[in-house]
Amino acid sequence: MITCSDTRRLFDRYLDDQLSPSLQAELHAHVVHCSDCQNELAILEACGDVVRLDRREPVLSVSFTDRVMAARRAQVVAKAPRSRRLVYAVGMPMAAAASVVLAFLLSIQGVTDQPLQSGDTLVAVVDTAATAPPPETAVAAITVAAPVQFQQELTKLTAKKLAPEAQEELRNTPEMPALSFFDALLAPVMEGTRHAVEGTRRTAADLELLIRFGLASMNEQLVAEYRLKYPDEPWNAKSGGPRVVSDLDPLDPALLAPDFYGSELSSPVPAADSRSDDLAVAPI
Protein backbone atom coordinates (compact mmCIF):
# COMPACT_ATOMS: atom_id res chain seq x y z
CA MET A 1 0.00 0.00 0.00
CA ILE A 2 1.43 3.42 -0.95
CA THR A 3 1.59 6.32 1.50
CA CYS A 4 -0.27 9.65 1.39
CA SER A 5 2.80 11.54 0.15
CA ASP A 6 3.39 8.93 -2.57
CA THR A 7 -0.23 9.19 -3.60
CA ARG A 8 -0.14 12.97 -3.85
CA ARG A 9 2.98 12.83 -5.93
CA LEU A 10 1.07 10.67 -8.39
CA PHE A 11 -1.91 13.01 -8.70
CA ASP A 12 -0.47 15.06 -11.55
CA ARG A 13 0.47 12.06 -13.64
CA TYR A 14 -2.90 10.54 -12.87
CA LEU A 15 -4.75 13.66 -13.94
CA ASP A 16 -2.54 13.92 -17.04
CA ASP A 17 -3.61 10.38 -17.98
CA GLN A 18 -0.01 9.27 -17.76
CA LEU A 19 -0.14 6.80 -14.92
CA SER A 20 0.43 3.12 -15.57
CA PRO A 21 -2.54 0.82 -14.84
CA SER A 22 -0.77 -0.78 -11.88
CA LEU A 23 -0.04 2.57 -10.23
CA GLN A 24 -3.57 3.70 -10.97
CA ALA A 25 -4.84 0.66 -9.10
CA GLU A 26 -2.54 1.50 -6.16
CA LEU A 27 -3.74 5.07 -6.13
CA HIS A 28 -7.40 4.05 -6.23
CA ALA A 29 -6.87 1.58 -3.42
CA HIS A 30 -5.28 4.25 -1.23
CA VAL A 31 -7.76 7.01 -1.98
CA VAL A 32 -10.77 4.83 -1.18
CA HIS A 33 -9.55 4.51 2.41
CA CYS A 34 -7.95 7.92 2.96
CA SER A 35 -10.40 10.80 3.26
CA ASP A 36 -7.67 13.49 3.09
CA CYS A 37 -6.30 12.24 -0.20
CA GLN A 38 -9.82 11.60 -1.41
CA ASN A 39 -10.78 15.23 -0.75
CA GLU A 40 -7.64 16.58 -2.32
CA LEU A 41 -8.11 14.55 -5.48
CA ALA A 42 -11.79 15.44 -5.57
CA ILE A 43 -10.97 19.15 -5.41
CA LEU A 44 -8.55 18.81 -8.29
CA GLU A 45 -11.05 16.84 -10.31
CA ALA A 46 -13.79 19.35 -9.51
CA CYS A 47 -11.55 22.15 -10.81
CA GLY A 48 -11.05 20.23 -14.04
CA ASP A 49 -14.79 19.63 -14.36
CA VAL A 50 -15.67 23.26 -13.82
CA VAL A 51 -13.05 24.56 -16.26
CA ARG A 52 -14.11 22.01 -18.84
CA LEU A 53 -17.87 22.21 -18.50
CA ASP A 54 -18.89 25.50 -16.94
CA ARG A 55 -19.11 27.69 -20.05
CA ARG A 56 -20.34 30.96 -18.67
CA GLU A 57 -18.15 33.15 -20.82
CA PRO A 58 -19.86 36.05 -22.60
CA VAL A 59 -20.77 35.44 -26.22
CA LEU A 60 -19.16 37.03 -29.23
CA SER A 61 -20.87 39.95 -30.93
CA VAL A 62 -23.30 38.81 -33.61
CA SER A 63 -21.34 40.71 -36.25
CA PHE A 64 -18.00 39.15 -35.36
CA THR A 65 -17.79 36.73 -38.29
CA ASP A 66 -18.81 39.42 -40.77
CA ARG A 67 -16.22 41.80 -39.34
CA VAL A 68 -13.47 39.23 -39.65
CA MET A 69 -14.46 38.44 -43.21
CA ALA A 70 -14.63 42.12 -44.17
CA ALA A 71 -11.20 42.69 -42.65
CA ARG A 72 -9.90 39.66 -44.50
CA ARG A 73 -11.19 41.04 -47.80
CA ALA A 74 -9.31 44.26 -47.07
CA GLN A 75 -6.25 42.20 -46.27
CA VAL A 76 -6.48 40.47 -49.63
CA VAL A 77 -6.77 43.83 -51.42
CA ALA A 78 -3.81 45.18 -49.49
CA LYS A 79 -1.69 42.18 -50.43
CA ALA A 80 -2.57 42.36 -54.12
CA PRO A 81 0.37 43.20 -56.39
CA ARG A 82 0.76 46.79 -57.52
CA SER A 83 -0.43 46.04 -61.06
CA ARG A 84 -3.68 44.66 -59.68
CA ARG A 85 -4.20 47.79 -57.64
CA LEU A 86 -3.74 49.80 -60.78
CA VAL A 87 -6.47 47.82 -62.48
CA TYR A 88 -8.61 48.43 -59.46
CA ALA A 89 -7.90 52.12 -59.67
CA VAL A 90 -8.74 52.28 -63.33
CA GLY A 91 -11.76 50.07 -62.93
CA MET A 92 -13.17 52.13 -60.10
CA PRO A 93 -11.82 55.61 -60.71
CA MET A 94 -14.50 57.25 -58.63
CA ALA A 95 -13.75 55.33 -55.49
CA ALA A 96 -10.03 55.44 -56.16
CA ALA A 97 -10.14 59.19 -56.58
CA ALA A 98 -11.67 59.90 -53.24
CA SER A 99 -9.46 57.37 -51.52
CA VAL A 100 -6.35 59.10 -52.74
CA VAL A 101 -7.82 62.42 -51.73
CA LEU A 102 -8.46 61.16 -48.26
CA ALA A 103 -5.00 59.68 -47.98
CA PHE A 104 -3.54 62.92 -49.23
CA LEU A 105 -5.47 64.94 -46.73
CA LEU A 106 -4.37 62.73 -43.92
CA SER A 107 -0.79 63.04 -45.04
CA ILE A 108 -0.65 66.83 -45.59
CA GLN A 109 -1.75 67.50 -42.06
CA GLY A 110 1.13 65.53 -40.65
CA VAL A 111 -1.26 62.85 -39.54
CA THR A 112 1.15 60.24 -40.73
CA ASP A 113 4.83 60.13 -41.42
CA GLN A 114 4.30 57.70 -44.24
CA PRO A 115 4.74 59.46 -47.60
CA LEU A 116 1.94 58.76 -50.01
CA GLN A 117 3.10 56.76 -52.98
CA SER A 118 1.95 57.43 -56.49
CA GLY A 119 -0.70 54.94 -57.41
CA ASP A 120 -1.70 54.18 -53.84
CA THR A 121 -5.42 54.10 -53.57
CA LEU A 122 -7.44 52.31 -50.96
CA VAL A 123 -4.27 50.80 -49.62
CA ALA A 124 -2.94 54.21 -48.79
CA VAL A 125 -6.04 54.84 -46.72
CA VAL A 126 -5.58 51.65 -44.81
CA ASP A 127 -1.95 52.40 -44.11
CA THR A 128 -2.55 55.92 -42.91
CA ALA A 129 -5.56 54.92 -40.87
CA ALA A 130 -3.45 52.52 -38.88
CA THR A 131 -1.39 55.40 -37.52
CA ALA A 132 -4.12 58.02 -37.30
CA PRO A 133 -4.24 60.10 -34.14
CA PRO A 134 -7.52 61.07 -32.45
CA PRO A 135 -10.18 61.93 -35.02
CA GLU A 136 -10.41 65.64 -34.40
CA THR A 137 -6.99 66.31 -35.94
CA ALA A 138 -7.84 64.50 -39.12
CA VAL A 139 -11.28 66.06 -39.31
CA ALA A 140 -9.69 69.48 -39.19
CA ALA A 141 -7.39 68.42 -42.00
CA ILE A 142 -10.26 67.41 -44.19
CA THR A 143 -12.39 70.44 -43.69
CA VAL A 144 -9.71 72.90 -44.77
CA ALA A 145 -9.34 71.48 -48.26
CA ALA A 146 -11.53 72.45 -51.18
CA PRO A 147 -12.73 70.16 -54.01
CA VAL A 148 -10.58 71.91 -56.60
CA GLN A 149 -7.48 71.17 -54.59
CA PHE A 150 -8.54 67.57 -54.34
CA GLN A 151 -8.61 67.25 -58.08
CA GLN A 152 -5.29 68.98 -58.61
CA GLU A 153 -3.54 66.88 -56.04
CA LEU A 154 -5.21 63.78 -57.28
CA THR A 155 -4.02 64.33 -60.82
CA LYS A 156 -0.55 65.12 -59.54
CA LEU A 157 -0.45 61.98 -57.49
CA THR A 158 -1.84 59.60 -60.03
CA ALA A 159 -0.53 61.05 -63.28
CA LYS A 160 2.43 58.74 -63.45
CA LYS A 161 0.51 55.61 -62.80
CA LEU A 162 -2.91 55.86 -64.34
CA ALA A 163 -3.71 55.27 -67.98
CA PRO A 164 -4.61 58.40 -69.96
CA GLU A 165 -8.28 57.46 -70.15
CA ALA A 166 -8.42 57.01 -66.40
CA GLN A 167 -6.77 60.38 -65.88
CA GLU A 168 -9.33 61.89 -68.17
CA GLU A 169 -12.10 60.33 -66.20
CA LEU A 170 -10.64 61.60 -62.97
CA ARG A 171 -10.32 65.07 -64.39
CA ASN A 172 -14.01 65.00 -65.17
CA THR A 173 -15.03 63.96 -61.69
CA PRO A 174 -15.86 67.45 -60.32
CA GLU A 175 -18.27 68.04 -63.16
CA MET A 176 -20.75 65.64 -61.66
CA PRO A 177 -23.79 67.15 -59.96
CA ALA A 178 -23.50 67.26 -56.22
CA LEU A 179 -26.09 64.63 -55.41
CA SER A 180 -24.64 62.00 -57.67
CA PHE A 181 -21.20 63.10 -56.57
CA PHE A 182 -22.10 62.14 -53.05
CA ASP A 183 -23.92 58.96 -53.89
CA ALA A 184 -21.73 57.67 -56.67
CA LEU A 185 -18.38 58.73 -55.37
CA LEU A 186 -18.39 59.32 -51.67
CA ALA A 187 -20.81 56.72 -50.40
CA PRO A 188 -18.96 53.79 -52.02
CA VAL A 189 -15.72 55.17 -50.73
CA MET A 190 -17.05 55.42 -47.24
CA GLU A 191 -18.31 51.88 -47.44
CA GLY A 192 -15.15 50.58 -49.04
CA THR A 193 -12.93 52.41 -46.63
CA ARG A 194 -14.91 51.22 -43.67
CA HIS A 195 -14.45 47.62 -44.77
CA ALA A 196 -10.82 48.23 -45.54
CA VAL A 197 -9.93 49.63 -42.18
CA GLU A 198 -11.95 47.22 -40.11
CA GLY A 199 -8.89 45.06 -40.11
CA THR A 200 -6.90 47.70 -38.35
CA ARG A 201 -7.34 48.25 -34.68
CA ARG A 202 -9.84 50.77 -33.33
CA THR A 203 -9.52 53.05 -36.30
CA ALA A 204 -12.55 52.03 -38.33
CA ALA A 205 -14.98 54.09 -36.27
CA ASP A 206 -12.57 57.01 -36.17
CA LEU A 207 -12.08 56.97 -39.88
CA GLU A 208 -15.72 56.55 -40.72
CA LEU A 209 -16.56 59.48 -38.51
CA LEU A 210 -13.95 61.73 -39.98
CA ILE A 211 -14.83 60.76 -43.52
CA ARG A 212 -18.47 61.55 -42.89
CA PHE A 213 -17.62 64.79 -41.21
CA GLY A 214 -15.07 65.91 -43.74
CA LEU A 215 -17.14 64.91 -46.73
CA ALA A 216 -20.20 66.58 -45.31
CA SER A 217 -18.49 69.94 -45.27
CA MET A 218 -17.14 69.27 -48.74
CA ASN A 219 -20.63 68.32 -49.76
CA GLU A 220 -22.02 71.56 -48.40
CA GLN A 221 -19.68 73.55 -50.59
CA LEU A 222 -20.73 71.49 -53.57
CA VAL A 223 -24.38 71.93 -52.77
CA ALA A 224 -23.93 75.68 -52.63
CA GLU A 225 -22.01 75.67 -55.92
CA TYR A 226 -24.41 73.42 -57.73
CA ARG A 227 -27.52 75.15 -56.45
CA LEU A 228 -26.25 78.23 -58.21
CA LYS A 229 -25.09 76.33 -61.26
CA TYR A 230 -28.08 73.98 -61.71
CA PRO A 231 -31.09 75.72 -60.16
CA ASP A 232 -33.54 73.52 -62.12
CA GLU A 233 -32.12 70.14 -61.22
CA PRO A 234 -34.81 67.91 -59.68
CA TRP A 235 -32.67 66.99 -56.67
CA ASN A 236 -32.31 70.64 -55.90
CA ALA A 237 -36.03 71.36 -55.66
CA LYS A 238 -37.23 68.02 -54.32
CA SER A 239 -34.94 67.21 -51.49
CA GLY A 240 -33.24 70.47 -50.83
CA GLY A 241 -29.93 68.96 -51.84
CA PRO A 242 -27.88 65.99 -50.96
CA ARG A 243 -27.73 64.53 -47.53
CA VAL A 244 -25.92 66.95 -45.32
CA VAL A 245 -24.48 65.49 -42.19
CA SER A 246 -22.48 68.46 -41.01
CA ASP A 247 -24.26 68.49 -37.67
CA LEU A 248 -22.09 65.62 -36.51
CA ASP A 249 -19.97 66.54 -33.59
CA PRO A 250 -16.77 64.53 -33.84
CA LEU A 251 -16.23 64.76 -30.12
CA ASP A 252 -19.70 63.55 -29.23
CA PRO A 253 -19.09 60.25 -27.41
CA ALA A 254 -22.40 58.91 -28.70
CA LEU A 255 -20.97 58.89 -32.20
CA LEU A 256 -17.92 56.97 -31.19
CA ALA A 257 -19.58 53.58 -31.49
CA PRO A 258 -19.70 52.42 -27.86
CA ASP A 259 -19.28 48.78 -28.82
CA PHE A 260 -16.12 49.67 -30.57
CA TYR A 261 -14.55 51.49 -27.70
CA GLY A 262 -16.12 49.66 -24.81
CA SER A 263 -15.15 51.06 -21.48
CA GLU A 264 -11.80 52.25 -22.73
CA LEU A 265 -13.01 55.55 -24.11
CA SER A 266 -11.80 57.40 -21.06
CA SER A 267 -8.44 55.69 -21.00
CA PRO A 268 -6.18 56.64 -23.86
CA VAL A 269 -4.83 54.09 -26.25
CA PRO A 270 -1.21 53.27 -25.45
CA ALA A 271 1.31 55.59 -27.03
CA ALA A 272 3.02 54.60 -30.23
CA ASP A 273 6.15 53.48 -28.43
CA SER A 274 4.25 50.70 -26.67
CA ARG A 275 3.86 49.05 -30.03
CA SER A 276 7.46 47.98 -29.77
CA ASP A 277 6.22 45.43 -27.26
CA ASP A 278 4.61 43.59 -30.10
CA LEU A 279 7.97 42.90 -31.57
CA ALA A 280 9.12 41.13 -28.46
CA VAL A 281 6.44 38.49 -28.84
CA ALA A 282 5.61 38.48 -32.49
CA PRO A 283 2.37 36.55 -33.04
CA ILE A 284 3.77 34.86 -36.11
Place this chain on the structure above:
Amino acid sequence: MFARRRDTTEPSRLTRRAEKRLIDQARGGCEDSARRLVESHQDRLFAFVWRVVRHHHEAEEICQEAFLRAFGSLDSFSAEFRFSTWLFTIAYRLCLNQLRRRKSLTGEMDFGVLVSSEPDASERLAESEEARRLKDEIWGAVDRLSVPQRAAVLLFYREGLSCEAIAATLGVPVATAKSHLHRARARLRDSLAGMVEDHSQIQSLREAAS
Protein backbone atom coordinates in the same frame (compact mmCIF):
# COMPACT_ATOMS: atom_id res chain seq x y z
CA MET B 1 -14.93 9.49 -8.36
CA PHE B 2 -12.40 8.16 -10.80
CA ALA B 3 -14.26 8.72 -14.01
CA ARG B 4 -12.35 11.48 -15.71
CA ARG B 5 -13.96 13.11 -18.68
CA ARG B 6 -11.99 14.93 -21.33
CA ASP B 7 -14.47 15.47 -24.09
CA THR B 8 -12.44 16.52 -27.08
CA THR B 9 -15.10 15.64 -29.59
CA GLU B 10 -17.63 18.43 -29.63
CA PRO B 11 -20.01 18.10 -32.55
CA SER B 12 -19.08 21.54 -33.91
CA ARG B 13 -15.41 20.68 -34.26
CA LEU B 14 -14.16 19.95 -37.74
CA THR B 15 -12.58 16.66 -38.59
CA ARG B 16 -8.96 16.87 -39.63
CA ARG B 17 -9.81 16.05 -43.21
CA ALA B 18 -12.58 18.66 -43.42
CA GLU B 19 -10.26 21.21 -41.86
CA LYS B 20 -7.51 20.49 -44.37
CA ARG B 21 -9.95 20.83 -47.25
CA LEU B 22 -11.21 24.15 -45.95
CA ILE B 23 -7.66 25.44 -45.51
CA ASP B 24 -6.72 24.42 -49.05
CA GLN B 25 -9.81 26.13 -50.42
CA ALA B 26 -9.23 29.25 -48.31
CA ARG B 27 -5.66 29.39 -49.62
CA GLY B 28 -7.12 29.41 -53.10
CA GLY B 29 -9.23 32.43 -52.17
CA CYS B 30 -12.52 30.70 -51.34
CA GLU B 31 -14.35 33.05 -49.02
CA ASP B 32 -16.95 30.51 -47.92
CA SER B 33 -14.25 28.17 -46.70
CA ALA B 34 -12.53 30.95 -44.81
CA ARG B 35 -15.84 31.85 -43.22
CA ARG B 36 -16.44 28.26 -42.17
CA LEU B 37 -13.01 28.15 -40.59
CA VAL B 38 -13.85 31.29 -38.63
CA GLU B 39 -17.27 30.04 -37.60
CA SER B 40 -16.01 26.70 -36.43
CA HIS B 41 -13.26 28.16 -34.25
CA GLN B 42 -14.46 31.57 -33.12
CA ASP B 43 -16.45 30.58 -30.03
CA ARG B 44 -13.76 28.35 -28.58
CA LEU B 45 -11.07 30.87 -29.34
CA PHE B 46 -13.05 33.70 -27.82
CA ALA B 47 -13.77 31.70 -24.65
CA PHE B 48 -10.05 31.01 -24.23
CA VAL B 49 -8.96 34.57 -24.96
CA TRP B 50 -11.64 36.05 -22.73
CA ARG B 51 -10.60 33.79 -19.87
CA VAL B 52 -7.02 35.01 -20.30
CA VAL B 53 -7.58 38.75 -20.70
CA ARG B 54 -10.99 39.03 -18.95
CA HIS B 55 -12.15 41.89 -21.12
CA HIS B 56 -14.84 41.44 -23.75
CA HIS B 57 -13.78 44.12 -26.21
CA GLU B 58 -10.09 43.27 -26.00
CA ALA B 59 -10.88 39.59 -26.40
CA GLU B 60 -12.87 40.24 -29.59
CA GLU B 61 -10.08 42.37 -31.00
CA ILE B 62 -7.51 39.74 -30.24
CA CYS B 63 -9.64 37.03 -31.85
CA GLN B 64 -10.13 39.11 -34.98
CA GLU B 65 -6.44 39.85 -35.18
CA ALA B 66 -5.59 36.19 -34.66
CA PHE B 67 -7.82 35.13 -37.54
CA LEU B 68 -6.38 37.82 -39.79
CA ARG B 69 -2.81 36.86 -38.99
CA ALA B 70 -3.64 33.20 -39.52
CA PHE B 71 -5.25 33.90 -42.87
CA GLY B 72 -2.46 36.31 -43.80
CA SER B 73 0.12 33.57 -43.53
CA LEU B 74 -1.98 30.60 -44.50
CA ASP B 75 0.61 29.68 -47.11
CA SER B 76 3.14 28.92 -44.41
CA PHE B 77 0.71 26.84 -42.36
CA SER B 78 1.95 23.29 -41.96
CA ALA B 79 -0.64 20.53 -42.21
CA GLU B 80 1.08 18.61 -39.42
CA PHE B 81 -0.53 20.98 -36.92
CA ARG B 82 -4.18 21.52 -36.26
CA PHE B 83 -5.47 24.88 -37.42
CA SER B 84 -6.86 25.43 -33.94
CA THR B 85 -3.44 24.94 -32.32
CA TRP B 86 -1.95 27.49 -34.66
CA LEU B 87 -4.79 29.89 -34.04
CA PHE B 88 -4.56 29.53 -30.27
CA THR B 89 -0.79 30.05 -30.47
CA ILE B 90 -1.23 33.35 -32.30
CA ALA B 91 -4.04 34.42 -29.99
CA TYR B 92 -2.05 33.58 -26.87
CA ARG B 93 0.85 35.75 -28.00
CA LEU B 94 -1.54 38.56 -28.79
CA CYS B 95 -2.97 38.14 -25.29
CA LEU B 96 0.51 38.49 -23.80
CA ASN B 97 1.08 41.63 -25.85
CA GLN B 98 -2.22 43.04 -24.69
CA LEU B 99 -1.61 42.24 -21.03
CA ARG B 100 1.85 43.76 -21.23
CA ARG B 101 0.39 46.87 -22.82
CA ARG B 102 -2.26 47.03 -20.12
CA LYS B 103 0.39 46.61 -17.48
CA SER B 104 2.35 49.50 -18.94
CA LEU B 105 -0.78 51.64 -18.64
CA THR B 106 -1.84 50.68 -15.16
CA GLY B 107 1.51 49.74 -13.62
CA GLU B 108 0.23 46.32 -12.69
CA MET B 109 -2.18 43.73 -13.85
CA ASP B 110 -5.34 44.14 -11.88
CA PHE B 111 -7.82 41.59 -13.02
CA GLY B 112 -10.15 42.34 -10.16
CA VAL B 113 -11.56 45.43 -11.81
CA LEU B 114 -12.01 43.70 -15.11
CA VAL B 115 -13.84 40.62 -13.97
CA SER B 116 -17.39 40.74 -15.20
CA SER B 117 -18.30 37.11 -15.28
CA GLU B 118 -21.98 37.51 -14.69
CA PRO B 119 -23.76 34.41 -15.86
CA ASP B 120 -27.13 34.53 -17.44
CA ALA B 121 -29.97 34.85 -14.93
CA SER B 122 -31.75 31.71 -16.08
CA GLU B 123 -28.51 29.82 -15.79
CA ARG B 124 -28.10 31.05 -12.24
CA LEU B 125 -31.58 29.89 -11.32
CA ALA B 126 -30.94 26.48 -12.78
CA GLU B 127 -28.13 25.66 -10.42
CA SER B 128 -28.12 25.49 -6.69
CA GLU B 129 -26.67 28.32 -4.70
CA GLU B 130 -24.07 26.04 -3.24
CA ALA B 131 -22.90 24.73 -6.58
CA ARG B 132 -22.76 28.27 -7.93
CA ARG B 133 -20.70 29.44 -4.99
CA LEU B 134 -18.24 26.60 -5.46
CA LYS B 135 -17.96 27.24 -9.18
CA ASP B 136 -17.31 30.91 -8.57
CA GLU B 137 -14.68 30.00 -6.01
CA ILE B 138 -12.97 27.76 -8.53
CA TRP B 139 -13.03 30.36 -11.30
CA GLY B 140 -11.76 32.92 -8.81
CA ALA B 141 -8.84 30.63 -8.02
CA VAL B 142 -8.21 30.09 -11.75
CA ASP B 143 -8.17 33.86 -12.25
CA ARG B 144 -5.51 34.21 -9.59
CA LEU B 145 -3.14 31.87 -11.43
CA SER B 146 -0.33 33.35 -13.49
CA VAL B 147 -1.16 33.88 -17.15
CA PRO B 148 0.78 30.84 -18.47
CA GLN B 149 -0.63 28.66 -15.70
CA ARG B 150 -4.17 29.80 -16.47
CA ALA B 151 -3.65 29.26 -20.18
CA ALA B 152 -2.24 25.79 -19.55
CA VAL B 153 -5.25 24.86 -17.41
CA LEU B 154 -7.71 26.15 -20.02
CA LEU B 155 -5.95 24.40 -22.88
CA PHE B 156 -5.69 21.13 -20.98
CA TYR B 157 -9.21 20.91 -19.60
CA ARG B 158 -11.29 22.97 -21.99
CA GLU B 159 -9.49 22.23 -25.24
CA GLY B 160 -8.35 18.76 -24.30
CA LEU B 161 -4.81 19.44 -25.52
CA SER B 162 -1.89 17.21 -24.62
CA CYS B 163 1.09 18.65 -22.75
CA GLU B 164 3.00 18.63 -26.06
CA ALA B 165 0.30 20.66 -27.78
CA ILE B 166 0.09 23.03 -24.81
CA ALA B 167 3.86 23.52 -25.02
CA ALA B 168 3.58 24.33 -28.73
CA THR B 169 0.76 26.78 -28.09
CA LEU B 170 2.53 28.56 -25.26
CA GLY B 171 5.84 28.49 -27.10
CA VAL B 172 7.68 26.75 -24.26
CA PRO B 173 9.40 23.36 -23.83
CA VAL B 174 7.16 20.44 -22.89
CA ALA B 175 8.70 20.26 -19.42
CA THR B 176 7.80 23.91 -18.83
CA ALA B 177 4.24 23.34 -20.01
CA LYS B 178 3.91 20.41 -17.60
CA SER B 179 5.37 22.53 -14.84
CA HIS B 180 2.80 25.28 -15.52
CA LEU B 181 0.01 22.75 -15.34
CA HIS B 182 1.30 21.05 -12.20
CA ARG B 183 2.01 24.30 -10.39
CA ALA B 184 -1.43 25.53 -11.39
CA ARG B 185 -2.99 22.44 -9.84
CA ALA B 186 -0.96 22.92 -6.66
CA ARG B 187 -2.07 26.52 -6.39
CA LEU B 188 -5.69 25.62 -7.08
CA ARG B 189 -5.53 22.91 -4.45
CA ASP B 190 -4.02 25.31 -1.91
CA SER B 191 -6.49 28.11 -2.56
CA LEU B 192 -9.46 25.77 -2.52
CA ALA B 193 -8.43 23.58 0.40
CA GLY B 194 -10.54 25.55 2.85
CA MET B 195 -13.40 25.96 0.46
CA VAL B 196 -15.15 22.71 1.09
CA GLU B 197 -16.19 21.51 4.47
CA ASP B 198 -17.02 17.96 3.52
CA HIS B 199 -16.70 15.63 0.63
CA SER B 200 -20.38 15.70 -0.28
CA GLN B 201 -20.00 19.33 -1.34
CA ILE B 202 -17.40 18.34 -3.90
CA GLN B 203 -19.56 15.55 -5.19
CA SER B 204 -22.53 17.90 -5.60
CA LEU B 205 -20.28 20.39 -7.34
CA ARG B 206 -19.03 17.78 -9.78
CA GLU B 207 -22.59 16.76 -10.49
CA ALA B 208 -23.61 20.39 -11.03
CA ALA B 209 -20.64 20.95 -13.31
CA SER B 210 -21.56 18.05 -15.51
